[in-house]
Amino acid sequence: MNLRNIGIIAHIDAGKTTFTERVLYYSGKIHRIGEVHEGTATMDYMPEEQERGITISSAVTTCPWQSFLVNIIDTPGHVDFTIEVERSLRVLDGAVGVFCGVSGVEPQSETVWRQSEAYKVPKIAFINKMDRLGADFEAVLETMRTRLKANPLAVQVPDGEGQDFRGVFDVIRLKRLVFDQESKGLEFRTESLSEEELERVLPWRERLVETVADHDDELLELYLSGEDIPEERIKAVIRKLTLERVVVPVLAGSALKNIGVQPVMDAVCDYLPSPLEVPTASGIVPGTRERISFKPSHKEPLSALAFKVSMDSGRKLVFLRVYSGRLEAGNTVFNVTQDKDERIARLFRLHAGRKEKVEAAFPGDMVGAAGMKFARTGDTLALREKPILLEQIADYKPVISLAIEPRNSEESDKLDEVLEKYLLEDPTLTCQRDEDTGQIILSGMGELHLEVILERLRREYRLEPRTGKPQVVYQETLGASATAESEFDRELGDEQHYGWVAVEVEPRKRGRGVDIVLEFDPEPWPEVWLSAVEEGISDGLQSGVVRGYPVQDVRVRVREIRRREGQSSPAGYRMASAMALKRALADASPRLMEPIMWVEIGVPDEFVGEVVGLLGSKGAKVENMFDRTGQKVVQALAPLRQLFGFSTDLRSATQGRAGFVMKFSKFDVME
Numbered sequence: 001m002n003l004r005n006i007g008i009i010a011h012i013d014a015g016k017t018t019f020t021e022r023v024l025y026y027s028g029k030i031h032r033i034g035e036v037h038e039g040t041a042t043m044d045y046m047p048e049e050q051e052r053g054i055t056i057s058s059a060v061t062t063c064p065w066q067s068f069l070v071n072i073i074d075t076p077g078h079v080d081f082t083i084e085v086e087r088s089l090r091v092l093d094g095a096v097g098v099f100c101g102v103s104g105v106e107p108q109s110e111t112v113w114r115q116s117e118a119y120k121v122p123k124i125a126f127i128n129k130m131d132r133l134g135a136d137f138e139a140v141l142e143t144m145r146t147r148l149k150a151n152p153l154a155v156q157v158p159d160g161e162g163q164d165f166r167g168v169f170d171v172i173r174l175k176r177l178v179f180d181q182e183s184k185g186l187e188f189r190t191e192s193l194s195e196e197e198l199e200r201v202l203p204w205r206e207r208l209v210e211t212v213a214d215h216d217d218e219l220l221e222l223y224l225s226g227e228d229i230p231e232e233r234i235k236a237v238i239r240k241l242t243l244e245r246v247v248v249p250v251l252a253g254s255a256l257k258n259i260g261v262q263p264v265m266d267a268v269c270d271y272l273p274s275p276l277e278v279p280t281a282s283g284i285v286p287g288t289r290e291r292i293s294f295k296p297s298h299k300e301p302l303s304a305l306a307f308k309v310s311m312d313s314g315r316k317l318v319f320l321r322v323y324s325g326r327l328e329a330g331n332t333v334f335n336v337t338q339d340k341d342e343r344i345a346r347l348f349r350l351h352a353g354r355k356e357k358v359e360a361a362f363p364g365d366m367v368g369a370a371g372m373k374f375a376r377t378g379d380t381l382a383l384r385e386k387p388i389l390l391e392q393i394a395d396y397k398p399v400i401s402l403a404i405e406p407r408n409s410e411e412s413d414k415l416d417e418v419l420e421k422y423l424l425e426d427p428t429l430t431c432q433r434d435e436d437t438g439q440i441i442l443s444g445m446g447e448l449h450l451e452v453i454l455e456r457l458r459r460e461y462r463l464e465p466r467t468g469k470p471q472v473v474y475q476e477t478l479g480a481s482a483t484a485e486s487e488f489d490r491e492l493g494d495e496q497h498y499g500w501v502a503v504e505v506e507p508r509k510r511g512r513g514v515d516i517v518l519e520f521d522p523e524p525w526p527e528v529w530l531s532a533v534e535e536g537i538s539d540g541l542q543s544g545v546v547r548g549y550p551v552q553d554v555r556v557r558v559r560e561i562r563r564r565e566g567q568s569s570p571a572g573y574r575m576a577s578a579m580a581l582k583r584a585l586a587d588a589s590p591r592l593m594e595p596i597m598w599v600e601i602g603v604p605d606e607f608v609g610e611v612v613g614l615l616g617s618k619g620a621k622v623e624n625m626f627d628r629t630g631q632k633v634v635q636a637l638a639p640l641r642q643l644f645g646f647s648t649d650l651r652s653a654t655q656g657r658a659g660f661v662m663k664f665s666k667f668d669v670m671e
Contacts, residue, residue, distance in 0.1 A: 008073070093275055318368065529568065594639050
């Protein structure tokens with residue numbers, strides 16, 4: 001199957017978008033190379049991306065390469081947009097890790113690599129920026145071994161490094177690749193190696209053959225007998241080992257200087273899997289625990305996953321990965337997650353901000369669908385008569401919030417409408433109204449995340465609401481167990497509503513979430529009453545008793561419910577359970593939990609003392625310290641409330657010579 005679904009993954013500023021831009025140009029998809037630093041990159045099509053020179057939203061494009069069709073997702077490198085990477089990895093078959101030839105494996109590239117390992121995604125690596133001062137190919141390979149626990153296999157090596165970088169050597173074919181700069185690298189040729197060059201490349205070839213021969217008896221025999229090993233045989237074994245995630249083929253170049261991009265795409269086709277070569281996506285039959293899967297064939301029942309929702313000119317566009325079956329424009333499908341029918345009005349192949357209409361999508365395809373009303377990120381589409389619920393995309397909890405309020409009543413309705421659209425697009429964004437102040441509380445993954453939302457409000461809709469200072473999002477938990485009971489007996493409208501509920505609450509281990517258990521025999525009770533009890537408790541846990549934050553890591557046992565003939569009602573049980581829960585929570589030593597961040601700082605040796613002192617003043621606990629490429633790396637856990645303005649303080653303390661990355665680690669009880 002000549003189809004590849006790949007992602008470009010890396011740390012911010014490693015050159016992912018620059019690389020993708022060359023791929024589109026060389027494949028004939030675009031006719032002029034755009035540049036990130038000029039704000040003209042095709043894949044950074046949002047104004048905020050062009051202005052900041054970073055990727056914020058994962059962009060999808062489809063391009064031809066040789067006889068293959070390649071779907072590419074260019075993912076963000078900034079930690080505030082981790083969910084964009086996570087949901088892209090969920091639907092990819094393979095990935096290209098882009099590393100800077102100077103910085104090597106950086107914190108976010110390590111995070112994304114580990115995420116891809118969790119999804120068992122085969123990868124190849126491209127060591128970019130080999131023309132930069134301080135570039136060191138072998139040092140990057142070493143950091144891949146030590147930090148990523150990867151087994152890098154150099155199928156190409158650079159000819160020179162830094163200012164001496166001239167091109168790349170093909171280790172398998174023992175050839176030199178020369179890229180023509182007049183055609184911006186579009187044309188390149190292979191040349192035979194000189195004796196001196198052969199002497200430099202042969203040890204790499206020896207190392208490559210030894211590595212692959214360890215895993216293939218036939219190739220080992222050829223190697224030990226000293227016979228010539230056919231190029232195709234080596235490639236076949238490398239492909240097998242890549243698909244098994246035993247090795248990571250590594251290539252080198254400089255995307256900005258138009259050197260080494262085409263061989264990476266050739267390697268994508270040679271070594272990364274087609275949709276038929278990855279494990280079959282599986283899910284459960286709704287309402288049961290029965291696990292099923294459909295083969296990636298158009299003759300099987302439909303299964304597709306919505307991995308992103310975007311508002312396109314005010315209309316909803318849902319990005320879908322089709323795993324099995326056939327999806328046609330005009331079809332009505334079953335949204336298994338929402339338990340609703342959806343109509344697919346139109347289907348599109350995607351090219352960043354542009355769309356190309358198609359009539360149908362087949363297994364392995366990634367398409368945009370218009371006309372769907374209910375779909376959200378992570379929803380499964382299937383046939384109503386053959387439903388399957390695919391594994392959902394990981395949930396991320398926001399850690400920082402901002403109070404915003406419209407400048408006038410005319411802006412108020414429009415602001416509500418626009419924020420509703422942004423919430424559909426971005427599952428890491430939450431929004432609620434403070435009943436006391438009337439302000440809207442917007443919550444997200446970091447300061448940059450919220451800044452981008454405010455910029456989009458201003459740029460796309462000319463809305464400039466007043467904003468407060470960013471605030472930390474807390475959660476609540478319990479320090480002890482407690483029991484309580486409550487009776488609700490009231491006339492609402494013309495009807496009497498009654499409910500009586502007794503509950504017990506107890507703390508759970510950190511990170512275990514919420515568990516609601518019925519401790520009595522549910523058989524004699526109407527299902528609608530039991531559902532009302534659970535709904536009352538679930539709603540009550542959304543707002544705790546300390547400061548009204550959601551309650552986490554708690555088990556609620558419903559010990560007993562009582563009835564009153566002719567008066568018991570769902571509304572009565574819902575109210576009684578919520579009241580009993582609040583009483584129990586108040587008696588169970590409720591505590592606030594705050595977000596704890598993982599901070600990693602790279603700093604020259606002479607400023608280590610200043611960094612450790614600064615972390616101490618922020619209430620941080622240093623977890624680890626080690627050397628990496630001539631710098632000290634300090635890793636620490638710190639409460640988010642202490643870290644506002646941290647980047648400014650760090651610049652001041654280190655004369656601007658330290659870099660840092662921060663990501664959410666966990667919620668924990670405030671000390």
